[in-house]
Amino acid sequence: MPIWELLLVLGLVxxxxxxxKKAVVHLNPPWTTIFSGEKVTLTCQGFSSSKPGKIWWYxxxxxxxxxxxDSIEINHAGGYxxxxxxxxxxxxxxxxxxxxxxxxxxxxxxFEGDTLVLKCRGKHEGIIIKYMTYYKDESELSDFSKxxxxxxxxxxxxxxxxxxxHCKRSIKYIESFWREKSEKVELQIQELFAPPELKVTTxxxxxxxxxxxxxxxxxxxxxxxxxxxxxxxxxxxIILSDRKFQQLQIPAVWSKDxxxxxxxxxxxxxxxxxxxxxxxxSVKKIPISGILxxxxxxxxxxxxxxxxxxxxxxxxxxxxxxxxxHKEGIDAILxxxxxxxxxxxxxxxxxxxxxxxxxxxxxxxxxDKISSLRVNVTVKIRSPKNxxxxxxxxxxxSIFILTIVSLVVYFKFLRKSERRSFLSLYRASPISNVQExxxxxxxxxxxxxxxxxxxxxxIKHIVYSELQSTQEGKVINVTPVVGDVVxxxxxxxxxxxxxxxxxxxxxxKDPSVIYTEIRIEEKAKAAERSQDAAENYENVKFF
Numbered sequence: 001m002p003i004w005e006l007l008l009v010l011g012l013v014x015x016x017x018x019x020x021k022k023a024v025v026h027l028n029p030p031w032t033t034i035f036s037g038e039k040v041t042l043t044c045q046g047f048s049s050s051k052p053g054k055i056w057w058y059x060x061x062x063x064x065x066x067x068x069x070d071s072i073e074i075n076h077a078g079g080y081x082x083x084x085x086x087x088x089x090x091x092x093x094x095x096x097x098x099x100x101x102x103x104x105x106x107x108x109x110x111f112e113g114d115t116l117v118l119k120c121r122g123k124h125e126g127i128i129i130k131y132m133t134y135y136k137d138e139s140e141l142s143d144f145s146k147x148x149x150x151x152x153x154x155x156x157x158x159x160x161x162x163x164x165x166h167c168k169r170s171i172k173y174i175e176s177f178w179r180e181k182s183e184k185v186e187l188q189i190q191e192l193f194a195p196p197e198l199k200v201t202t203x204x205x206x207x208x209x210x211x212x213x214x215x216x217x218x219x220x221x222x223x224x225x226x227x228x229x230x231x232x233x234x235x236x237x238i239i240l241s242d243r244k245f246q247q248l249q250i251p252a253v254w255s256k257d258x259x260x261x262x263x264x265x266x267x268x269x270x271x272x273x274x275x276x277x278x279x280x281x282s283v284k285k286i287p288i289s290g291i292l293x294x295x296x297x298x299x300x301x302x303x304x305x306x307x308x309x310x311x312x313x314x315x316x317x318x319x320x321x322x323x324x325x326h327k328e329g330i331d332a333i334l335x336x337x338x339x340x341x342x343x344x345x346x347x348x349x350x351x352x353x354x355x356x357x358x359x360x361x362x363x364x365x366x367x368d369k370i371s372s373l374r375v376n377v378t379v380k381i382r383s384p385k386n387x388x389x390x391x392x393x394x395x396x397x398s399i400f401i402l403t404i405v406s407l408v409v410y411f412k413f414l415r416k417s418e419r420r421s422f423l424s425l426y427r428a429s430p431i432s433n434v435q436e437x438x439x440x441x442x443x444x445x446x447x448x449x450x451x452x453x454x455x456x457x458x459i460k461h462i463v464y465s466e467l468q469s470t471q472e473g474k475v476i477n478v479t480p481v482v483g484d485v486v487x488x489x490x491x492x493x494x495x496x497x498x499x500x501x502x503x504x505x506x507x508x509k510d511p512s513v514i515y516t517e518i519r520i521e522e523k524a525k526a527a528e529r530s531q532d533a534a535e536n537y538e539n540v541k542f543f
Contacts, residue, residue, distance in 0.1 A: 024091075027041070079094050109222050110187065115154065116161070161189050164186050191220075195276060199279075205253050212247060212249045230265055285318070290314055291313070291361070291372045292312070295310055300376050307347055320365070323361060326359070328360070
């Protein structure tokens, strides 16, 4: 897997931390060579978000206590430096004051990628200049654009443009010509930034561990506004390109990430690019260990036709692990899997007697290879005796289930039969315990008295009984009432009093005879109603 496909965590390194915190001296005008009598302004710039505070100026290593502002005006030759309370001592500015008639003016600091401006100045004004020529190391400079008769511009200069420069001019005075030559000025082109240095946390990381790459370089204080972009490479292939980050953090490296690494830094506006040193990185593998073969079913006893599961696992190992399964005595590999895991399974289905034997597995990370212990596997064949026992067992279980079902059905039927037997017995039983109660009272008085009390009667079952009895001086009419008691209506008539028979002929009976009428329903009818009541009410209660 290519490293650039990994999750890249980019860390931004502050540009200010890589810049030397030196103060900088700026010149206005920017020339380091001036004629005597001319002046130049020097300004001290510190590197702080706040005001520079106190400032110290130096001339030829001596502190000038009377110079306390950030800008001073001078007209004397010498080396000038400054310092603020928030910055280090600046680089020196060597100012040259010349009394020559012709001088070559160059900038104070020139960096690669800049446009170099050279200015040749004469002391006397009004002189007609016929020719102006510029030289570098005694070689004439040509093919450069001229800003005027006094200066030229050299764009995109390089470090090899450093050297000694001077100029010549040809002037016409009346009718004669003569030549003037300036003093040579040694010009040193400075690096915009040094070639970056690639630094790594370790050149031999372990698989799975993080790694940090840093592309380190510095921008000079005079060009602190220069923007750099960084790129990282492995074996000539780009990992991360053209970003504003000096640091690349990789969460985890693997053996395939080994190789030669380097980085490049590029100035965006100057089109200057520099490459770092190369660092060889070798990613170490973690040795695999603790291999174990586990089988299912456990114990190694597998019935014929069933499957066998071989689970191979390791206790330690990082990266892609190749697992393979083997049977002792067979050269061919039963199965093989490569995956980013500490365990893998292999299944043998529908085993036969020939599959009996010793099994083992191996694990490899490409460098180390280890094997597990042998595990015995026996394929069992079912004998006729075992099959018979199995058949008998199934038959016994079936008989037991059928017996339970039969008993349930039987007891349910028996319960229903007992209920019907009870109803039949009730139909055949005579009415007993009839008690005749007589109340002596007036002829108009009527009371209800219990005529029988049957402790085994059915609640809310009405029995109509009809009995006739002739007793002296009494008439008892039995009237059924809902409940477990039958009440009688008793009417008393005085003896010898004639009954009124105008409306009902049955009332013209002998008043001396007491007719007792008890109406009794037929037994079959009562039994039929009892059966209907029992069927309407499933729950039977006894009293």
